[in-house]
Each structure stands twice: as C-alpha cells, then as structure tokens.
Amino acid sequence: MTKTLLQGNQAIALAAIKAGMKFFAGYPITPASEILHELTNKKEVKVFQMEDEIASVNAIIGASLAGVKSMTATSGPGFSLMQESIGCAHMMEVPLVIVNVQRVGPSTGMPTLPAQGDILQCKYGSHGDYFPIVFYPNSVDELYKYTFTAFNAAEESLSPVILLSDGYVGHLYETIEAVDSPISERSRSPLGTSNRHFTGLTHKDSRPAASNTDVHKKLIKHFETKQKKISKKYNNYEYIENKSSDTLLISYGAMSRASYYFKEDYAIYRPIRIFPIVEDIKEIAKKYKKIVVMEMNAGQYANEVERLIHREVELISIQGGRIDLHDIGSRLKRINRKK
Amino acid sequence: MIRKLTYLSYLKEDLLPTEWCPGCGNGIVLKLVCQSMEKLNFPKKGTVVVSGIGCSGRSAGFFNLDSVHTAHGRALPVAEGIKLANEKLNVIVISGDGDLLGIGGNHLLHATRRNTDINIICIANAIYGMTGGQYSPTTEVGSKTLTTPSGNTDLPIDVQALVKAHNCFYARSTTYHLKHATQCIVGALEHKGLSFVEVKTQCITNDGRRRGFKNGYEMLMSYKDNYKINDKSSELEHDEIGIIK
Numbered sequence: 001m002t003k004t005l006l007q008g009n010q011a012i013a014l015a016a017i018k019a020g021m022k023f024f025a026g027y028p029i030t031p032a033s034e035i036l037h038e039l040t041n042k043k044e045v046k047v048f049q050m051e052d053e054i055a056s057v058n059a060i061i062g063a064s065l066a067g068v069k070s071m072t073a074t075s076g077p078g079f080s081l082m083q084e085s086i087g088c089a090h091m092m093e094v095p096l097v098i099v100n101v102q103r104v105g106p107s108t109g110m111p112t113l114p115a116q117g118d119i120l121q122c123k124y125g126s127h128g129d130y131f132p133i134v135f136y137p138n139s140v141d142e143l144y145k146y147t148f149t150a151f152n153a154a155e156e157s158l159s160p161v162i163l164l165s166d167g168y169v170g171h172l173y174e175t176i177e178a179v180d181s182p183i184s185e186r187s188r189s190p191l192g193t194s195n196r197h198f199t200g201l202t203h204k205d206s207r208p209a210a211s212n213t214d215v216h217k218k219l220i221k222h223f224e225t226k227q228k229k230i231s232k233k234y235n236n237y238e239y240i241e242n243k244s245s246d247t248l249l250i251s252y253g254a255m256s257r258a259s260y261y262f263k264e265d266y267a268i269y270r271p272i273r274i275f276p277i278v279e280d281i282k283e284i285a286k287k288y289k290k291i292v293v294m295e296m297n298a299g300q301y302a303n304e305v306e307r308l309i310h311r312e313v314e315l316i317s318i319q320g321g322r323i324d325l326h327d328i329g330s331r332l333k334r335i336n337r338k339k
Numbered sequence: 340m341i342r343k344l345t346y347l348s349y350l351k352e353d354l355l356p357t358e359w360c361p362g363c364g365n366g367i368v369l370k371l372v373c374q375s376m377e378k379l380n381f382p383k384k385g386t387v388v389v390s391g392i393g394c395s396g397r398s399a400g401f402f403n404l405d406s407v408h409t410a411h412g413r414a415l416p417v418a419e420g421i422k423l424a425n426e427k428l429n430v431i432v433i434s435g436d437g438d439l440l441g442i443g444g445n446h447l448l449h450a451t452r453r454n455t456d457i458n459i460i461c462i463a464n465a466i467y468g469m470t471g472g473q474y475s476p477t478t479e480v481g482s483k484t485l486t487t488p489s490g491n492t493d494l495p496i497d498v499q500a501l502v503k504a505h506n507c508f509y510a511r512s513t514t515y516h517l518k519h520a521t522q523c524i525v526g527a528l529e530h531k532g533l534s535f536v537e538v539k540t541q542c543i544t545n546d547g548r549r550r551g552f553k554n555g556y557e558m559l560m561s562y563k564d565n566y567k568i569n570d571k572s573s574e575l576e577h578d579e580i581g582i583i584k
Contacts, residue, residue, distance in 0.1 A: 023424050046423060051449040055416040058409065062389075062420025065407060066428065070420070088410040191387045191405045191421055192428045195351070199400060199408035200392075207354070208400055208408075 004178055008170040011140045011178070012073070012099055012163065013038035015147035017045055018180050021097070022068035025050050025059035027078060030112040031167040032101040035073040053078035057085045057098065064094050065198060067190025069151055073099035075167075076118050077108065080125070086160050087126030090223065092198040095154035095187070097147070099163045101170040102253075104321050113321025114167035114254050116296035120304075122162045123275050129220050131227035133157060134275040135236070136164040138256045140174035146272070148181035149234060155184040157230040159223075164274070166296070167321070168254035227276060236272035239284060247336060248288035250281075250305060250313075255294050258323050262332060266292075274301070277308055285309045292316060292335055294328065314338075346373040349383065351403045358397065362547075362555020364514035364540035365395055368462050371517065371538070372433065375524040386429040389418040391438035394469045394542075395462040398433040412443030419455045426456070431528070436463040436537075440476040440496050447535075451505040454532045460524060461535065464542040465495070472545030483549055498537050499575055503583060508534035510582040511575055514541060515562035519580060526582050539566070539580075 006014070013035045016024070025048045026036045039047045046063075050056040053074050060070035074082065079100045089096055104110035105117045118125075122134045133153050137146040143165060154161040201208040202216045209215040238256075240263050249266040251259045256270040267288060271278055285291055291309070293302035294316040302315045314335045316328060350373060359365045376386070383404040390399035392411035399406035409417045414434045422430045432439075439447055439461050450457070466484060467473040474484040474491045477498070481490040502509040508530040510523035520538055527534035541547060541558035552558045569579040 023420070025420065048423060050416065051445055054413065055446055055449070058413040058416035059420035059423070061409070062407070062417035062422075063424035064420075065417075066387075066421040066424035068424045070424070085410050085413060088413075092407070190425065191407070192385045192425065194405055195383070195403050197400045197402075197406045197408065200410055201408065208397075 003175045005173060005175050006140050006144070006178070007034060008140045008143050008165060008172045009034035009101065010038050011144040011176065012147050012165070014178070015144045016071050016097070016151070017042060019148045019151040019183050020069045021045055021071050021151065023060060023063035023070040024048070024072065025056040025063070025070070026072050026074065027051070027053045027056050029075045029078050031103055031170050032073045032075045032099065034170070035099060053081040054085065057082040060096050061085065061089050061092070061094050064096055065191050067186065069095070069155070069186065071097040071099065073101065075101050075103045075112070076105045076115075079118055079121065083121070083125040087128055087130060088200045089160040090126070090130040090132070091200045093158040094160065094198070095158050096160040097150045097154055097163055098160055099165065102164065102166040110321050112167050114296065115321060116166060116253055116255065117300070118164070119274065119295070119297060119300040122164065129223070131224050132162055132275055133159065133227060133231050133234070133273065134162040134164060135234070135272060136252045136274045137272060138169060138253050138270065140172055141176040142272070143169065144176060144178055145181060148183060152184040153230060153234055155187045156233070157227055158187060159227065164253065166254045168323075231273060231276050234273050235278050235280065237278050237280065238268070238270040238272065240268040242267035246289040247292060248285060248290070249292050249294060249332070250301075251294040252301070254323065255296055255318065258325060258328060259294060261325055262329070266332065277304055279308070281305065282309055285311065290314060290335065292332065294318070346370065346377045349373040349376055349403055350401050354401050357401065359394060360544040362541070362543040362558075363394070364464065364542070364555070364559070365398065365462055367514040367517070368433070368460065368538050368540060369398055369401060371520050371524055372431065372460055375521055375528055378521070378525055379528055381429060381528070385427065386431065387421055389414045389421065389430065389432045391434040391443060393435040393438050393467070395433060395435035396438060412438055412441070412446070414438065415443055415446040415450045415459070418457045419450055419453070422455055422457050429528070430457045432457060432459045434461065436461055436465065436477040437467050437475045440498065444476065444496075447501065451502055451507045451533055454505065454507060456532055458527045458530070459533070459535045460527070461498070461537045462540045463537045464540045464546065466542050466546035468542040468545045472549065484546065485549070498535070499583065502535045507532060508584055510535070511537045511539070511580045513539040513562035513566055513580060515559050516566070516568070516580060519568055523582055530584070
C-alpha cells in the first residue's frame with residue numbers, strides 16, 4: 001500500500017470524490033478553503049464557487065435532489081449562515097455532507113485559530129426539532145475514512161450529515177494510506193422522474209399538511225427514529241482503558257490529540273460520532289470516579305455528557321486557539337487533588 | 340359540449356381549488372404557466388418546479404411533477420443546483436417579488452451573472468401578502484401598506500435593469516394581459532439561459548383593499564388601464580409590458 005502525504009482538508013476532498021461525490025458548492029473561508037481548491041479542476045466533480053454559504057448549501061440541496069451526491073465545506077461563520085437551510089434539508093430529507101472546519105468565534109473571532117465552538121450549533125443551530133448525525137475525526141487518516149462514513153450515513157438516513165473538523169486537524173499534514181471504504185448507493189430516484197413535492201412545510205405523502213398536529217408529531221418522531229436507527233451503525237468512539245486511574249478524560253478532535261499525552265495517568269475516551277451521542281459512555285463512565293471533559297469551548301459537550309450520565313463532570317475549557325500541554329497537565333492535577 | 344381543460348394535467352387536480360384568497364392573481368399565473376408548458380409540449384417527467392416562501396411559494400406544490408418548496412429566498416440557488424447537476428431537466432422557478440428580490444435578491448444578482456439556464460416566473464404583487472400586507476421590494480413610491488401608512492418612500496427595484504445588466508431574458512406582463520403573459524412565459528421557457536418574467540399580480544386582501552380597490556376584478560382592470568404593450572423598444576418604461584431578449 002502506497003503512503004501519501006496529505007493535509008486534513010485535502011484528505012476530505014479526495015475521499016469525497018472516491019465516495020462518489022459529483023457536486024460541490026462552496027464559498028471561500030479560512031480554514032476550509034483548501035477543500036474547494038483541491039476539488040477545483042477535478043474532472044469527477046462539478047465545482048461551483050457561489051456568492052455565499054447560503055447559496056452554497058441550497059445549491060447542494062438542489063443537486064442532491066437532482067440525483068448526485070453533494071457536499072459543501074465551510075467554517076463557523078458560514079456554518080451559521082447555513083443553519084436555516086440545514087433545517088430545510090432535514091425537513092425535505094435531503095442527503096448532504098456539510099464539512100465545518102471550526103475556528104474561534106463568536107463572530108469573526110480569531111481568524112483563523114482552531115476552536116470547537118460549533119458543537120451545539122451542529123445539534124441545535126436550526127429552529128425546530130431535528131436529530132443530526134455528526135462525525136468529528138481527529139487525524140488526516142480519520143478525516144479520509146469518515147468522509148466515506150458521512151456520505152454513507154447521509155444516503156442511509158436521507159439527511160444532511162455534518163463532518164466536523166477544526167483549524168488544527170484541517171491544516172495538519174500526515175502520511176496516510178488512504179484506504180477507501182465501501183460506499184452506499186443513492187437511495188432515492190432523482191428529480192424529474194415522478195410527481196413528488198419536497199417541502200419545508202410539515203407534510204405527508206408529498207402534500208403539505210401545515211395545520212395538522214398529528215401529522216407533525218408523526219413526522220418529527222419519524223426523523224428521531226430514523227436517525228437513531230441509522231446512527232447505531234456508526235457507534236464510533238475510541239476508548240483507552242486505564243485501570244490504574246480513577247479519572248476518565250473525554251475529548252474529541254484537536255483536543256483529543258492533546259489528551260494522548262496524558263494516557264499514562266488517565267483513561268481516555270474520544271467520541272467520533274459526537275451526535276447522536278454514543279450511549280456507551282454511560283457504562284464506561286461508571287468505572288471512573290471523576291469525569292473530565294476537555295474541549296475548546298466553554299463546556300458545550302460537557303453539558304451534553306452530564307445530561308446523559310446524570311453526573312457532574314469537570315471541565316477543562318481551552319479558549320483562544322492555543323493548546324498548552326503544560327497548562328492542561330496542571331489543570332488535570334488540580335482536578336485530581338479535589339476529593 | 341364540455342371542453343376538456345388539457346393544461347390541468349400539469350396540476351394535481353385533487354388539490355384544487357387552491358387555498359389562495361378570492362380575487363388573488365396567483366391562480367392566473369399558475370394557469371398561464373401550465374398553458375405555456377402545454378403549448379411547448381413540456382414533458383412532466385424531466386421538468387421541475389421550484390418555489391420559495393410566501394403565498395406564491397405554494398405554487399410548486401400544485402404541479403403534477405417533481406417540485407421543491409425551498410426556504411425563504413432560496414429558490415434560485417436550489418434551482419441552479421438542480422440544473423447544474425442535471426442539465427437535461429427543465430427548471431422553472433415560480434416565486435414572489437419579496438422572495439426573489441428581497442430576501443433572495445443577492446442570489447438573483449449572481450444567478451443572472453452565471454446565466455444558468457433556468458426560467459424564473461416572478462409573481463410580482465408588490466406586497467408581502469401572506470404576512471398581512473407589508474411593503475415589498477417592488478412597491479411603488481407613495482403606495483400605502485401596513486408598514487408604510489403614509490405612503491412608501493423607497494424606490495421599487497428596477498428588475499429590468501438588474502436582469503438586463505447581465506444580458507438575460509426579461510419580460511414583463513400582467514394577470515390582465517393573458518395572451519401577452521402567455522407569450523412572455525413561452526418565450527422564457529424557450530430561451531436558453533436565464534429568463535425572468537415579471538408578472539404584475541393583484542393581491543386584493545392585503546394590498547388592494549387598503550388602496551381603495553373594491554375587489555380583485557377592479558385591480559385587474561387597473562392593469563388594463565395602466566399598462567400598454569410595447570413590443571418594439573429595447574427597454575420598457577415603467578408603464579409598459581413586453582419582452583426584452
């Protein structure tokens with residue numbers, strides 16, 4: 001097997017082509033632009049630089065409905081702009097892959113240091129109830145692999161799947177084997193073959209039912225059940241047991257790379273499918289006295305974990321884009337000294 | 340003898356009558372689009388109708404072919420995505436002036452620049468009808484609406500100039516000028532590249548009644564009095580209707 005030196009963003013672009021993506025629309029934004037650059041001039045895929053991220057996500061909604069696997073890539077500011085249409089794609093059940101290479105926010109923030117501030121936006125960013133599937137790999141190799149997974153999960157669930165990255169992992173160079181995964185075929189016949197109506201309104205059997213409470217309840221239940229069922233196929237996480245430690249250190253993406261430095265002293269848990277949250281953490285957490293969540297935001301995932309395991313967790317919040325191992329080490333020690 | 344209205348095959352007849360108000364012009368536009376499609380023998384398979392949000396946004400759902408009812412203002416990028424992904428499809432956008440020129444205005448600016456081969460039918464009623472009658476991007480100066488009680492002071496968008504700036508097909512007609520409007524829509528559907536047809540359409544419920552019209556018919560007749568056909572010049576005056584290729 002030949003090895004290739006690839007950047008994280010590049011790996012997503014190359015894997016997307018191998019996963020059968022035929023249409024990409026995007027708007028330049030650091031630190032995600034390399035995905036757009038890499039795809040430009042690739043004969044396998046139609047690439048469009050749109051006027052903004054709203055146009056980009058809507059163009060891929062159209063392209064996906066028209067019959068081809070489609071993707072867009074952005075960072076936090078663009079991801080915020082896309083939120084309304086992501087909700088629309090959930091309502092219309094459109095398979096998409098949306099890559100978000102996170103940077104420091106809110107707003108323009110610190111262009112373009114890495115952050116993990118869009119965790120809850122993935123889950124709650126659009127109005128109304130929807131149940132997105134979100135993957136967050138932590139290496140170039142994994143970005144390559146999970147791009148396939150994201151496309152497969154999107155086709156199987158007929159929903160937009162978020163592939164999270166961050167300015168650190170996105171710009172990381174690593175030598176990888178670039179092993180292709182099996183790919184799911186398109187699951188719905190393209191536009192122009194029937195008389196279906198795709199609408200953001202509450203609907204039943206291709207007809208609007210915008211004032212029918214029962215239809216709405218059933219529709220939302222259908223979304224929830226479907227997403228739970230499909231995501232079960234992708235219970236992806238990494239767990240490094242540590243019998244000599246009573247503390248479980250939870251982190252993901254760029255931060256999880258820092259967590260490996262502490263695996264001698266702590267058990268490590270890294271969710272890869274971050275939403276719907278993998279429930280195995282409930283059992284794993286029982287083995288440890290202390291649970292520490294380490295993330296580059298003010299505790300977004302820590303709250304989700306707390307809610308799931310019904311226990312208080314300690315938070316190591318890293319803000320401002322700089323990951324300092326010495327600082328993390330002393331904060332961990334401080335937490336450990338607490339009874 | 341009962342004449343079969345063959346253009347109705349383009350619509351899901353069981354959804355008729357539409358939920359639009361009595362006197363509304365949207366149904367007229369729907370009929371004109373169907374008749375134009377019939378005239379050109381448009382296949383139902385291979386044609387997609389896309390709409391945005393608002394009263395006119397409901398148009399797509401009535402068609403007896405694949406249709407997409409997008410988020411507010413996003414009919415154009417969705418339509419472009421469809422066309423760019425599968426060039427064989429006929430893609431028709433039917434939406435309102437608020438949707439296409441207000442919230443979605445930026446997309447029109449760029450769609451015309453790309454000259455994507457889609458047909459846009461703009462139901463231009465100069466009002467946000469569904470939300471109760473607020474002034475819209477095509478409301479005339481002086482017009483009294485819910486949010487301009489002393490008369491609108493903003494200039495209406497010069498849609499013709501906007502569309503012609505990138506040399507796309509532009510036509511203007513009204514719901515009174517049925518034959519003329521059909522010609523405009525047929526011309527647009529035949530056009531290669533982006534075409535934009537602005538159909539002046541009456542909203543009696545949330546616009547006309549505040550401006551002294553007694554019913555939809557009176558508004559319709561005002562189009563007869565206020566617009567004249569110009570099929571010669573390369574630019575339409577604000578009180579003229581015609582096709583500018």
